[in-house]
Amino acid sequence: MSINNLPDLGLGLGLRSKHFNHILAEQPNVDWFEAISENFMDSYGRPRQVLKQIAEQYPIVMHGVSLSIGSSDPLNFAYLKSLKTLAKEIKPAWISDHLCWTGTLTINSHDLLPLPLNEESLQHVCNRIRMVQDYLEQPLILENPSTYLSFEQSTMPEWQFLAHMTEETGCGLLLDVNNVYVSAFNNDFDPVEYIENIPHHRVVQMHLAGHQHCGDYIIDTHDRRVAGAVWELFRLAWQKTGGVATLLEWDGDIPAFDVYHAEMLKAKNFMSDNAFTGLPAPPIAEKETAVSNPIHFMVAELTMNPGP
Amino acid sequence: MTPPKAHIPLARVQQWMQYLLLRQGNTLQDHQQHLVPDDNGLLLTDMVKDSKRLSAREHLAIYQRSYTARLRDCMSKQFSALEYALGEDLFRAFADEYLQCHPSTSYNLITLGEKFPAWLEANRPDKDEVVKEDWPDFMIELARFEYAIHIIFEEEAEEDFLPATGDAPEETLQLIPVFHVFAFSFPVRWYYQAFTNKLAPELPAPQESYCAVMRHQYKLSIYDLNRGQYLLLQHLLSGHTIRQAKAQLHNQNTADRSQLESVWPLWKKKWLEAGFFRSRPAGTPIH
Ligand SMILES: [Fe+2]
Helix, strand or coil: CCCHHHHCCCCCEEECCCHHHHHHHCCCCCCCCCCCHHCCCCCCCCCHHHHHHHHCCEEEEEEEECCCCCEEEEEEEEHHHHHHHHHHHHHHCCCCEEEEEEECCCCCCCCEEECCCCCHHHHHHHHHHHHHHHHHHCCCCCCCCCCCEEEECCCCHHHHHHHHHHHHCCECCCHHHHHHHHHHHHHHCCHHHHHHHHHHHHHEEEEEEEEEECCCCCCCCCCCCCCCHHHHHHHHHHHCCCCCCEEECCCCCCHHHHHHHHHHHHHHHHHCCCCCCCCCCCCCCCCCCCCCCCCCCCCCCCCCCCCC | CCCCCCCHHHHHHHHHHHHHHHHCCCHHHHHCCCCCCCCCEHHHHHHHHHCCCCCHHHHHHHHHHHHHHHHHHHHHHHHHHHHHHHHHHHHHHHHHHHHHHHHCCCHHHCCCCCHHHHHHHCCCCCCCCCCCHHHHHHHHHHHHHHHHHHHHHHHHCCCCCCEEECCCHHHHHEEEEEEEEEEEECCCCHHHEEEEECCCCCCCCCCCCCEEEECCCCCCEEEEEEEHHHHHHHHHHHHCCHHHHHHHHHHCCCCCCCHHHHHHHEEEEHHHCCCCECCCCCCCCCC
């Protein structure tokens, strides 16, 4: 049970119900797909059936949003059981979730909420990662979330928390480069320093995504192309990690499959040896408000015969 | 450099933050005073840092806005016909209040609206009036139907079967695994599908209606029924054979047996064509 044996899957796309028919019919030349675990775990309708078919033809990674590894509530073993059942069926290359909490006192906010980053939360998270890895019988891969506040109770930067966490538990990292950029802007830290200091050998996968700049803050909207500054950070992360499986997240205003795929393939332009020379200035801000951490998991799109 | 603030245990930090996400409407004043009730007067500025551009209050507000918007959005996707029927503003007011009363306790969003129809029933605007209006009844029926449709779409059931054909002996016919019937006091099926087909339906007048919702090869189909058909199918759903179901229907109906026997061949033909049945191998018990 080690992250060292995990494959480099190449450039992948998020599996979205809007594209189900296209993927089944055209079998596009995509390296791999990432499925949001909760969209399929307790579903026995068409989405799970489609996932099974796609998993026969493409490598799949299961990406969750509800593990709540940082919650002070006990671990939800009903959730883990359902997750493990799906994993047995789909045989994902790995299972990932976020360094966050989603609720406490049995309530679920359906958001990826930030943790105070200190010794107490580090030990709490590490204990729970060990339990989850033992239960799932495979390493857990955790993603840095986009954050919109910092706690007074934090005593270490996030990159340091991640370094200790992976060191102590052997878990892997899903480095979301866009989230680094978003969190850095919102919480006044340097995204370049963050990318330079995370434990690069622990990074199993990267995420890219589009965000919305609202002037005084940035919202991780996943509804547009990747910002220039995020591509530059990706260039740096690619050099530091030596290149790992990379996925473009797109959850709002999802474009046609080919447009989505073309945006992902742009990543190839940032894998060269051209030195990282710094981040470009952000574009002009939009003032409208946006919803953070888009629900990439949703009420299913119904498939229905025409009515009577 | 400012000295670090006193350590506050993780559980308390989380309860504090969650309280402010869930109880937004009730704590406007608490926010202004930076005070959080039930938490020994923790100050917002004890918990959240100001940044170069935003105050602690503004940082927290990003999460508060997103919490509400995200769950509202889920409710409107799960009850899209109801949202159209009520109008966006009224739907939103109901959904917000419902979410305050029943915050999600499941990792699975499909159950977010589970208690919404019952909540609408308990909180109908005319609940204290002696003479009730019609429209809340329609809204409650529509909410039940929309929720049921989503559950039926995802329900666990055998899908790997062939529908029965016309030459299957009648005693071997049984309903397919995903098959549900509904009775309404409004034309709910008509309204739902008119909305789904973007026909902008008007609020309907009361009128009894019945329908069946079935799933085969992961696709849902809806069929209109009359009252007799609804009752007969209900008997089949409770495990009776066609012969038993017809006898039951005969007993509860004023219709005489010959009348039922004369329409039955037509019903059977239409239902076989529609894929209501599969054929049970001879000798297998019905349960
Ligand atoms: Fe991500």
